[in-house]
Amino acid sequence: MRRFGRTMVTAALAVTVVAGTAGWASGDAQRVVTGPPPGASAWRDASPAGRALPDPEDAAPGEVARFFAGLGEAARDELLRSHPLVVGNLEGAPLPLRYEANRIAIAATGEARYASLAAPGRQILAFDPRGRGQVAEVFGDLEHADRVSVIVPGSDNDATGHDAARKPNTGPAGMARSLRTATGGATAVVAWTGYTTPVGVGVDAATGRLAEAGAVRLARFTAGLDAVGAPDPVIFCHSYGSVVCGLAARHTDATDIVAFGSPGMRADSVADLRTRARVWAARGPSDWIADIPNVRFAGLGHGADPTSPAFGARRVPAADVPGHTGYFAPGTQSLAAFAAIAKGEPR
Known part of the structure; x- marks a missing residue:
């Protein structure tokens, strides 16, 4: 009965999007930047x-x-x-x-x-000025690192806002710095905003169009790391970024994929991701993403909740995470667990 109710909610969202009401912006569709620079x-x-x-x-x-x-x-x-x-x-x-x-x-x-x-001193690994811009920045010595992590962010991230003032430890660069500090500098970290992200809460955020394009770019990026001799990465995927990671999972050589604040990964279970990586999931108690229906209907929604037991991911403790962007806040259970995963420590 609960599943039926959620399906009806998502159906209602589909109608709402088409009608352009209730705050869903039908005119915010982003033009995908892809192909060569x-x-x-x-x-x-x-x-x-x-x-x-x-x-x-x-x-x-x-x-x-x-x-x-x-x-x-x-x-x-x-x-x-x-x-x-x-x-x-x-x-x-x-x-x-x-x-x-x-x-x-x-x-x-x-x-x-x-x-x-x-x-x-900045180590900009990718920069594309088209559209809102795409950027990837390296923190640490990627060329000689024994461990590598990649942060894949969600909505409202691009090159134009990469250095914008934010709350500490949020945004792709802030998350990357926080993770590197928490590991004691034991891993190089890449803040990878290498795809066109959704803007706001609109049709783009509710569908997989941008994630599909982003997944192709993420898979190619990880292949590039492999080509220059970098270790297989741990990929940390926030919010809509976890949709990108879910679609790219089978095409990467990641050792671990960590979804946090996720609306779904376009899969019903870890097995559906078809990856050899260990898959982890975290969601804080006050994260609004919990209010998003975990179904897919008429092209909307991203599927099962990665933190649900049925999905089969390893749970990351997150009881003290504040809001939707606080997973890398110093002192949190989630950051401590992320650092351990990044360092390859058994859990």
């Missing part, structure tokens, strides 16, 4: 030292890594200076080269909203 056409036309360049859209990250391994320093520098947006977003390219390429690309935009990303 700007400058890909010029890159394809170039041939330094008479060598064909790997296609930024189709080349496997392993192929990219082998290409750069065969280049001399002068040829690498030529590509870096001539095609910074491509090099900076090319999965499989050497990490230091990508950091420098993105510093150049960010500075070249001339936009004040991105200026801080080009500051000395």
